[in-house]
Amino acid sequence: MAFMEPFRIKMVAHLADITKEERVEALHRRHYNPLQLSDQEINFDLWTDSGAAAMSHQQWAAMLQAHEGSINPDSFDKFEDTIRSITGFPYVFPVHQGRAAEHLLFSMYSKPGLAIFSNTMYSTGKTLANVLGASQKDLPCKRVRGEFFNGNIDCERLEQELSESDIAIVVLTVTSNHQAGQPVSMANIRRTSEICRRYRIPLFMDGCRFEENAYFIKIREKSYGDMSARAIALEMCSYFDGMYLSAKKDAMCSIGGCFATKLLDLREKFDEMVETFEGRRRYGGMAARDLDAVAIGLTEGIEDRYLKYRIESLSTFGDILKKAGVPIVEPVGSAIYINAARCLPHIPTEQYPAWALHCALYIEGGIRCNYLDDALKFDDSNERENPQPHHFLRICLPRRAYTLSHMLHIGEVFEKLLAKRERISGIRIVQRCIGMSKMLLEPVNASLIDIN
Template sequence: MSFMEPFRIKMVEPLPNPTREERLKILHESGYNPFQIKDKYVIFDLWSDSGMASMSQHQWAAMVDTSEGCINPESFDTFVDSIKRLTGFPYILPVHQGRAAEHILFSVLARPGLTVFSNTMYITGRTNAELSGAIVVDVPCKQVVGGNFNGDLDCARLQEELREVDAGKAIVILTLTSNNQAGQPVSMANIKHVSEICKMHDTPLFMDGCRFAENAYFIKTRNKVYQGVPARDIALEMFSYFDGMYMSAKKDGLCNIGGFFATRLSDIYGKFKRRMIYIEGNSNHGGISSRDMEAVARGLREGTDDGYLKYRIESLSTFGDILKKAGVPLVEPVGSAIYINAAKCLPHIPTAQYPAWALHCALYVEGGIRCKHLHDVLKVDDTNERENPKQQHFIRLSLPRRMYTLSHLIHIGDVFKNILGERRSISGVLIKCPSEHYFAAIMEPVRKC
């Protein structure tokens, strides 16, 4: 194996340990919907890497050492100074998490007639923009098998689209790394080119920077020009091409809560600041506690350290290698998460019987594993495609930061190997009680488990 955890474990939490029979009963009682299962019955929760990081002794110490305040807390100064040094943006505002910044930003900027272009927008950002009357248009690059930067935006198409939009009626969001492009990074060349196009059309450019540090490290390892450059310097160059950014600190900030909005545009900053008072709270705390601002400030420093990022990216890559050896078909190269082609894992299950959902249920029964489907997982047809499956046939394994060890990853690989070895015994599923959101859907197996 290629990586070693760069830390010692100071505190441990016992893993839940329901038996296989108990897990089968729990799944049945949950309507064959793993999202309805209580956390205490999940052994390995790979549903998200957001807000699940294990924080360091330095973060906990800073949280205990600070004093709470709601007007001018000292932690706000620490928070702002840390982000200014990291990003170069002069105007900083805290929020309780990334989607709060999305909500405020789009409530300020979005309106009927505005178009938001993106490589791909995360569902919360897309929904917040659309709720404010904007139209969201994704212009992702064409996916290249084995491509190093499949999170790129299609610049030629963006040029064409912006020529058709009236002045002042567009903004561009680059998501780094790109969730809906299998967690793949965006290249520095693409960031720079998008920035040039936006300046040419007088169009604001913002970053969804939840995983900016991982994106910077991917640039370091996949672009020879940057191999000797610290990730923090790469990130600073990335930020220089944007007018602003919003971020959930629950990812690369190594925190359980928190986020921020940062910009160099004073007018947008003023509008955001006025609006957030009615939504998030005072501009000096943004709806989070002083101790959480301290944790974010420290977490951003730790999360952009090259030693930590080497561990983080190599652990993801090693996890992918473990799964490949178990026979799991996944998107390569591995990005910020593991994307698995469930249709190829379970070729005997027709598309209309939801192979991704069936695989997820099998993972819970066999190993107590919870993961995630893409958001439109229940909107499938009966074409039963295999070689070029739609997004709905994929599941995603997110690896919470500093939480699981190499032995855990090897064990999860063994779970997959067992499942694939007995794949014919796995039943497809059907919708028993539909729901607008897959979290609440009730399913049932085609045949008894």
């Protein structure tokens, strides 16, 4: 039996009413870069799940009742109490989004020779480490086909690195974006914590999807099957010195974030840093209404009933795409990763098969997703027997925004495209820019795809 959405729809946003011919013209006008298309030209916007969730009526009601402009907003008390109860961290700081907390944290530890180790760090962390003059190194576990926790950090390599480092911090990203959205096991978290404590190295969590990770532990790590996701999340956090998160993911909000810690010395430093860079201690760059929305979103997001729907919807979406013949990374984690090089084997690597597939998906179904080149830190299955370049598309599923019928329709779009895959042209870059959204491209052939 397919999953059932544990909610009813109270407000709707209409999908774009744009023909295939109009999409061809729009894509040509935007230089074959779907990331430049306007929202009104998109039917299914699957490029990110960040800030794209449908908020609940409780969240909207709380936002309308919040008192703005206060130096001491009551909304902070709810925000603080919620995060304390879910994570166990006593010291909580609001920030305008996750990367702000990341910036403040890394700045505090920044010294000549600082090394930052991670299973895989998000791109903002890598850039920030470089700006601060720190070295950043990812230590992903070796991907094992069928393994449930391919987001783990390689503990053997971590121990070796820490034994050779004078100044270091460790950040575990859960779930791990650049390991195909795969979760991190409690056993790996616990062992990482033990190693860090032995070397007296601080351990932090990038917890943007820590609630989803908790549910993955519940259903994939045998000894946790009878525990609630909330209890699992509390245990996860107990192994860390602190965490930062963007509220645009698990908290199902448009903006916001936080840093939380149990280290008193960090609390004192954050007090000063937040006041300097984010705003006053009790709102940290956030509106009071957003503090309320985050508190309610995190509470709704840690409920087992919701998480069961969330994880099963991702898994079901993956099954729909597999049935359509789409090669995806398995098991499905917090997003769906598609090997575009295997979808379009006739397109050589230098003609960007993932870009070509992305453009074809937009023409055929008005779908926007996210292009990835070789950024994924894992080896795909059967690589030794059948080596393939890693050109991936990532499909994110915004929380509570799309229904099962939408997923079935998207599966049909893929099936239709793959039936005529030989007619999809490769892509060449006309103008390279910093940031993929600014790049200008064109099809190698006269047209990207025969639209009939």
